[in-house]
Every structure is written in C-alpha cells, then in structure tokens.
Amino acid sequence: MNHETIKIACANCNMRELCMPIGLNQEELHRIDVMIGSRRKVKRGETLFHNGETFTNLYAIRTGFFKTCITSEDGRDQVTGFQMAGEIIGMDGIVNDHHSCDAIALEDAEICAMPFADIESLSREVNALQRHVHKIMSREIVREHGVMLLLGSMRAEERLAAFLLNLAQRLHSRGFSPSELVLRMTREEIGSYLGLKLETISRTFSKFVDEGIVAVKQRHVHILNTQALQDIVNPK
Amino acid sequence: MNHETIKIACANCNMRELCMPIGLNQEELHRIDVMIGSRRKVKRGETLFHNGETFTNLYAIRTGFFKTCITSEDGRDQVTGFQMAGEIIGMDGIVNDHHSCDAIALEDAEICAMPFADIESLSREVNALQRHVHKIMSREIVREHGVMLLLGSMRAEERLAAFLLNLAQRLHSRGFSPSELVLRMTREEIGSYLGLKLETISRTFSKFVDEGIVAVKQRHVHILNTQALQDIVNPK
DNA sequence: CGGGACGTTGACGGTCGTCAAAATTAGTGG
DNA sequence: CCACTAATTTTGACGACCGTCAACGTCCCG
Numbered sequence: 407m408n409h410e411t412i413k414i415a416c417a418n419c420n421m422r423e424l425c426m427p428i429g430l431n432q433e434e435l436h437r438i439d440v441m442i443g444s445r446r447k448v449k450r451g452e453t454l455f456h457n458g459e460t461f462t463n464l465y466a467i468r469t470g471f472f473k474t475c476i477t478s479e480d481g482r483d484q485v486t487g488f489q490m491a492g493e494i495i496g497m498d499g500i501v502n503d504h505h506s507c508d509a510i511a512l513e514d515a516e517i518c519a520m521p522f523a524d525i526e527s528l529s530r531e532v533n534a535l536q537r538h539v540h541k542i543m544s545r546e547i548v549r550e551h552g553v554m555l556l557l558g559s560m561r562a563e564e565r566l567a568a569f570l571l572n573l574a575q576r577l578h579s580r581g582f583s584p585s586e587l588v589l590r591m592t593r594e595e596i597g598s599y600l601g602l603k604l605e606t607i608s609r610t611f612s613k614f615v616d617e618g619i620v621a622v623k624q625r626h627v628h629i630l631n632t633q634a635l636q637d638i639v640n641p642k
Numbered sequence: 643m644n645h646e647t648i649k650i651a652c653a654n655c656n657m658r659e660l661c662m663p664i665g666l667n668q669e670e671l672h673r674i675d676v677m678i679g680s681r682r683k684v685k686r687g688e689t690l691f692h693n694g695e696t697f698t699n700l701y702a703i704r705t706g707f708f709k710t711c712i713t714s715e716d717g718r719d720q721v722t723g724f725q726m727a728g729e730i731i732g733m734d735g736i737v738n739d740h741h742s743c744d745a746i747a748l749e750d751a752e753i754c755a756m757p758f759a760d761i762e763s764l765s766r767e768v769n770a771l772q773r774h775v776h777k778i779m780s781r782e783i784v785r786e787h788g789v790m791l792l793l794g795s796m797r798a799e800e801r802l803a804a805f806l807l808n809l810a811q812r813l814h815s816r817g818f819s820p821s822e823l824v825l826r827m828t829r830e831e832i833g834s835y836l837g838l839k840l841e842t843i844s845r846t847f848s849k850f851v852d853e854g855i856v857a858v859k860q861r862h863v864h865i866l867n868t869q870a871l872q873d874i875v876n877p878k
Numbered sequence: 879c880g881g882g883a884c885g886t887t888g889a890c891g892g893t894c895g896t897c898a899a900a901a902t903t904a905g906t907g908g
Numbered sequence: 909c910c911a912c913t914a915a916t917t918t919t920g921a922c923g924a925c926c927g928t929c930a931a932c933g934t935c936c937c938g
Binding site for chain 2: 480482484486499546548551553558560598641
C-alpha cells in the first residue's frame, strides 16, 4: 500500500460527518469522491503548503494535526490556528491565488487534496456542497472573531483556560475523552497562538496545577475541573 | 426621493469597482441589480444587524462607516473590524443562520441588502460572481490573520501605526488623501479593536505628535511622516 | 549515552492597565 | 443661539501583569 495511492472513499471515511460531504445523497457523494485528486501523507514537521505557494487545493485533514502560521516582514511569527481531523485548511489562498500562511504538520497526517476549481464547478451543481463551502468559510471567520476577543481582552490565565476548553471540546466531538488530551504543539506554539511568551504558558500551567484544576505531565493534560476553567474564562 | 426607495443601479454606483460585481458583462450586471432587494439608509448609531438576528442578507456599504463587534458572555466587548464604502459585511451569519456580531453605523450610511439565497442561486450561474463571493470571504479570513498578528505580537505604538497606515491606505484607494483622515470612531473603539485601553491610544497619539509623525486635532489626523509609521510597524 | 530540543522556575524591569481629575467637545432642550 | 449636561479626550501617578534574561532540569532520539 503506497502512501501516494490511499484510496478510501468519502463514504467510508470516518471523518465524513465533519468534513466536506454532508447532507449528500449517494450519487453526490460519489461525485465528491471523484473530485478529490489525491490523498497523501504528511510527516511531522513537513509543510502541507507554505506562504507564497500557488493556491490550487483546499485540504481536508483525515488524520493528524496541523498548525497554520504567518510571518511578518520583520520576522515576527504568529500561529493563526491549530487544525485537526475533519477540518479544512487552505482557504487563505483563494483571494490572491497564493497561500498567505504556512501549514505545518505537528504529527504525521493524512490529507485529501481537493482542487478548488473542481470544488467551484461541482458546487454550481450540488447545492448542498455550495452551501457547505460557504459555511466552512463563514465558520473560519467566526472562529477568528473569537480569537480576536481572546487576544484583545483576556489575561494569560483566561487565554490558556479558553484554549484548553476549546481543544478538549473539539477532541471530545471526535470521540476522545473530554478531559484528557495530548498537546501536539510546544509551549512556544501555544504562546504564539495566544499572544504570550512560552514562559508565561509554562507558568500558567504550573498555576493551574497548583490550584488542582489540571494535571500536567509533559504534553499530557488531564482536566480535573472543567467548571473551574470555565469560571476563569467567564468570570461571573 | 424616499430613503426606502433609493434606486441607483450597480452600473452607476461609484463603488462598483470595489463591491460585488466585478468583471461582469452588461447582462450579468443587470441580474445583480435585480437581485439587490433594498437599498436603505442607516443613521449614525443605528445597528444594521445584531448578534442573534436571523441571517438573510449580506450588505454592501455604499456610503458611510461601520464597526462590527462581538460581546462575550461576561460582557467583554471586542471590535472585530471597521468597514467602509465598497466593503461587504454580514458573512459571520452564514454558518449558523444567525449573526454572531453587531454591525453599527459610525456615520450615516447607505447600504445595499443582498439576500444571500439569491447570491447563492445567482452564483451558480454566473461564475464570476461565485468566484467573487469566495474571494471576499477569503479576503476577510486573511485580514483577520493580520489582526491576529497585530494583537498577538505587536506593542502599542506598532498597533496604532499599523492601524493608521491601514486606514489611510483604504481611504486612499477610495480617492481620498493618503495622509489626511478623519477618524469616525472613538479612542475607546480604536482601543477595543487594537486590544488596548483608550488611555493608551490617547497617550500613543500624543507620543506620535511629539515626535512629529502625525498632527492630531480631534478626530482629524494628518500623517506627516508615513515612512516613520512604517518603520514603527516593521522595525528593521 | 550524549546532545539538542523542550520545559520549568526565579529575579527583575518595562509596558500598559487602573484610577482619578481636569479639559475639551458634542449633544440637547429651552 | 445659548446654556447646560453628557460624552469624549488628555494627562498624571501608581501598580500589576507579563516579557526578558538566565540557569537548570527533563525528555527524546540517534
């Protein structure tokens, strides 16, 4: 089984509830299947696409974990998101036909490359697909609003608590434990995403541990008191 | 001329280069015209749509100036953007059929309401429109990436400098002076957008004035040294 | 087993938030 | 048009939060 020729139909993909094809009949699902050009593997540390690269595909994550990040002229780095199985990335590239961020695998991953030209032509015929593409992009806009709220108005503890709750909730909706999670990113990457330095992330983790809210061993995080985290995010 | 029945065809609208219809032929332009349900006026302080409201339209701004903002459960407020003539707002509402932010006019405005259902059906037939809708949403995603970089890694002076340059550039591309601008928002609203307190905005303005980079009289800002602002944003 | 990446903790300082007061402007109603 | 009140802006003093720098500890992988 060559990793360039993984052939798992959308109909059999365990991410189909979260991914592109939703609310489609058998025939429509098949047309999506045909559209998907290639499924390929991306090893930890490799980039799926990078800033400046010509935009041709959206990518559906089948397995694995990614970060997207942008770099400013003077070398500042900002993680703009962490993406997991069932999520779609690459929409930043549509507006200028070139990607404006890097997508880097934080663990070995499998992705489905979907040529955007095909998505556009197929979504002219399949209304549910058209609607879905619009929703995915809108969801990303709304997600980023939330990040702006976090970066613009929250303190370090609040940011980290919100981050942990968000990760846990997304993992839970994928069938994992709602309270045990494995971080696939470094403290520095968390810090970049949350607008904090890695030392602050480390210190805040320690504080949560002292307070008995979480247990942390390396990148394994066990949430002991979800309510406490929620109270930190939303002080009454 | 009643303000409920302004009838200016897209073909005659001076925002047509920036707004929805771009790269369309005569007939396609006419179909867009027909699609646009109502053009209406929004007075300063009024909301165009608000959080929780059912989503039905995207809105093109013909004249005027808006802010969009979200409010968290515990009452925190975050301005997520400032929008001016030729820009499209309301895309936050697509994903859940309800708006997730408020859009408030900061000066008297005129908008074109475009039923999203019509946009979707028309964009199935007019490829240029489909492409344009995708680009508008992608542009918003990329813009928000930039805001995340600003909020996550810039200091107060850098944020305000970047903000002024962005406003000036957008106004310039609309035919206004590249160096003279009138702020339509308060210091508090600027601060909310930039993740700073209003006092910090005021102080930073004063600092720029002291350094001869800008002249400020009320909400009138005259950029005296664009290069200096760029150097602040992008330290060598 | 050794080297490098990653994480933790401490001390200290800077940036920006908080609180307060005063100045200036905008808005309202007579 | 003017007086009066509310809103906005400016400025100062002070302190908290988080960044910086440094040292040390831990884990992972070859």
